[in-house]
Amino acid sequence: xGARKRREPLSRDRALAAAIALVDAEGMPAxxxxxxxxxxxxxxMSLYHHLPGKEGLxxxxxxxxxxxxxxxxxxxxxxxxxxxxxxxxxxxFLAARTVMLRHPWAPALLTxxxxxxxxxxxxxxxxxxxxxxxxxxxxxxHRALHAFGSLALGxxxxxxxxxAGEEVDAEAAEAELAELSARLPHLAxxxxxxxxxxxxxxxxxxxxxxxxxxxxxxxxxxxxxARDAAGPAHRETPALPL
Amino acid sequence: xGARKRREPLSRDRALAAAIALVDAEGMPAxxxxxxxxxxxxxxMSLYHHLPGKEGLxxxxxxxxxxxxxxxxxxxxxxxxxxxxxxxxxxxFLAARTVMLRHPWAPALLTxxxxxxxxxxxxxxxxxxxxxxxxxxxxxxHRALHAFGSLALGxxxxxxxxxAGEEVDAEAAEAELAELSARLPHLAxxxxxxxxxxxxxxxxxxxxxxxxxxxxxxxxxxxxxARDAAGPAHRETPALPL
DNA sequence: ATGGTTGCCTTACGACGTAAGGCTGATCGC
DNA sequence: GCGATCAGCCTTACGTCGTAAGGCAACCAT
Numbered sequence: 203x204g205a206r207k208r209r210e211p212l213s214r215d216r217a218l219a220a221a222i223a224l225v226d227a228e229g230m231p232a233x234x235x236x237x238x239x240x241x242x243x244x245x246x247m248s249l250y251h252h253l254p255g256k257e258g259l260x261x262x263x264x265x266x267x268x269x270x271x272x273x274x275x276x277x278x279x280x281x282x283x284x285x286x287x288x289x290x291x292x293x294x295f296l297a298a299r300t301v302m303l304r305h306p307w308a309p310a311l312l313t314x315x316x317x318x319x320x321x322x323x324x325x326x327x328x329x330x331x332x333x334x335x336x337x338x339x340x341x342x343x344h345r346a347l348h349a350f351g352s353l354a355l356g357x358x359x360x361x362x363x364x365x366a367g368e369e370v371d372a373e374a375a376e377a378e379l380a381e382l383s384a385r386l387p388h389l390a391x392x393x394x395x396x397x398x399x400x401x402x403x404x405x406x407x408x409x410x411x412x413x414x415x416x417x418x419x420x421x422x423x424x425x426x427x428a429r430d431a432a433g434p435a436h437r438e439t440p441a442l443p444l
Numbered sequence: 445x446g447a448r449k450r451r452e453p454l455s456r457d458r459a460l461a462a463a464i465a466l467v468d469a470e471g472m473p474a475x476x477x478x479x480x481x482x483x484x485x486x487x488x489m490s491l492y493h494h495l496p497g498k499e500g501l502x503x504x505x506x507x508x509x510x511x512x513x514x515x516x517x518x519x520x521x522x523x524x525x526x527x528x529x530x531x532x533x534x535x536x537f538l539a540a541r542t543v544m545l546r547h548p549w550a551p552a553l554l555t556x557x558x559x560x561x562x563x564x565x566x567x568x569x570x571x572x573x574x575x576x577x578x579x580x581x582x583x584x585x586h587r588a589l590h591a592f593g594s595l596a597l598g599x600x601x602x603x604x605x606x607x608a609g610e611e612v613d614a615e616a617a618e619a620e621l622a623e624l625s626a627r628l629p630h631l632a633x634x635x636x637x638x639x640x641x642x643x644x645x646x647x648x649x650x651x652x653x654x655x656x657x658x659x660x661x662x663x664x665x666x667x668x669x670a671r672d673a674a675g676p677a678h679r680e681t682p683a684l685p686l
Numbered sequence: 687a688t689g690g691t692t693g694c695c696t697t698a699c700g701a702c703g704t705a706a707g708g709c710t711g712a713t714c715g716c
Numbered sequence: 717g718c719g720a721t722c723a724g725c726c727t728t729a730c731g732t733c734g735t736a737a738g739g740c741a742a743c744c745a746t
Contacts, residue, residue: 348659
């Protein structure tokens with residue numbers, strides 16, 4: 203094919219792409235400078251000619267994920283241009299969520315970073331535009347952004363997910379449940395009630411997708427009330443550029 | 445005083461307390477086995493006689509924080525026993541928040557842990573009890589727990605807080621704002637609008653306490669609707685032990 | 687050819703978590 | 717009183733991490 207004399211010269215983008223591939227495949231702890239370099243057929247120190255250290259590498263990962271979210275989200279929203287603000291935001295957030303499901307390491311990384319990734323400003327701008335277009339004041343829109351929290355980035359309480367650990371021992375589980383119902387009666391009752399009419403028990407009794415959407419609707423309903431209570435700024439006039 | 449012949453024998457609790465003090469004072473990265481041992485007047489390897497490694501140490505920190513939250517939260521709630529579910533939960537969550545403000549490292553640590561700390565079960569039991577007492581079905585209560593998310597543990601989007609970095613250069617900030625309003629008009633407008641009538645501009649224009657409570661009320665309002673829409677299970681009968 | 691520039695490698699250092707085993711002083715049976 | 721037992725602490729050492737400093741070899745325009 204192409205007469206590539208030596209090997210590809212190893213750019214920042216190539217390094218970042220390899221890093222994402224590595225982390226997707228083997229998880230965050232596998233990402234070390236030496237390992238990443240090895241995957242690129244290169245020595246560790248060579249990475250420092252293209253990346254400002256490991257922290258910079260992680261920043262790059264975050265930026266990449268945020269960019270992916272921004273892209274997917276605007277695609278999703280433009281697909282429903284002209285719709286009301288709820289469905290437009292809903293599509294945005296669900297799109298963001300698909301990105302996070304593709305990169306399970308992303309939420310933890312996002313929340314761990316102390317500096318705010320540059321890309322989120324642009325992303326939030328889009329959300330804000332939708333809210334303003336939906337008749338929200340800047341004040342309420344501002345609070346809405348805070349209320350959405352990590353939902354806007356596509357994750358909410360992936361925190362404390364069981365991980366790939368520990369098999370289920372039916373016998374032990376039953377004994378544990380009995381002990382549970384004595385010490386924590388409401389929790390046990392809830393588990394029992396939810397287990398009883400779970401449509402898909404194989405998925406575990408917490409369907410995070412359902413929870414995600416439930417929270418979404420909860421916030422949307424509350425916001426709609428807040429908007430209407432605060433005096434109408436301007437009604438749903440579908441006449442804004444973006 | 446007491447005739448303590450040699451030094452205190454260094455227990456798990458003493459180690460954990462020292463670790464919390466260390467992290468409170470100097471932040472998470474300062475917590476290394478060697479440093480913690482030094483603070484205790486001991487050699488690093490001695491810690492392994494009382495702690496199952498660093499991961500175990502972090503688990504201990506998490507458990508301690510959760511325990512502190514559970515204690516403070518139940519205190520807060522019993523202070524308002526007999527009140528309606530909203531104010532009781534509100535007090536719980538605000539109490540949890542004070543704990544998190546005392547330990548700024550806690551949210552990041554909590555969300556980073558992959559296994560769910562044992563103590564939260566008991567804590568969630570209390571929340572659930574309040575919800576059931578408030579007339580919620582187990583189904584809605586379950587979803588409510590998910591909806592609260594990290595709010596129940598006292599944090600919501602402390603994520604991306606600026607940290608102690610970078611001074612504010614007034615001149616550069618103005619230029620940046622101008623560039624901002626061109627590229628991100630809605631965001632700039634929001635910042636301008638919120639800055640304009642900020643009651644306490646010194647705190648930065650995002651008052652996280654206000655945002656926290658706003659989100660709380662948003663969820664409460666939405667949940668109340670959801671409860672009443674789902675058919676009344678049993679009305680606010682203030683007659684439950686806890 | 688040649689001198690500079692670019693891109694990668696080699697070597698090395700300090701900090702980390704922790705495995706393996708040695709020393710010491712308190713406790714207890716006799 | 718005294719030697720055995722043993723928990724509690726220390727010493728040493730290994731492998732892995734991020735990365736600072738400098739060397740070498742291939743490329744380019746001249």
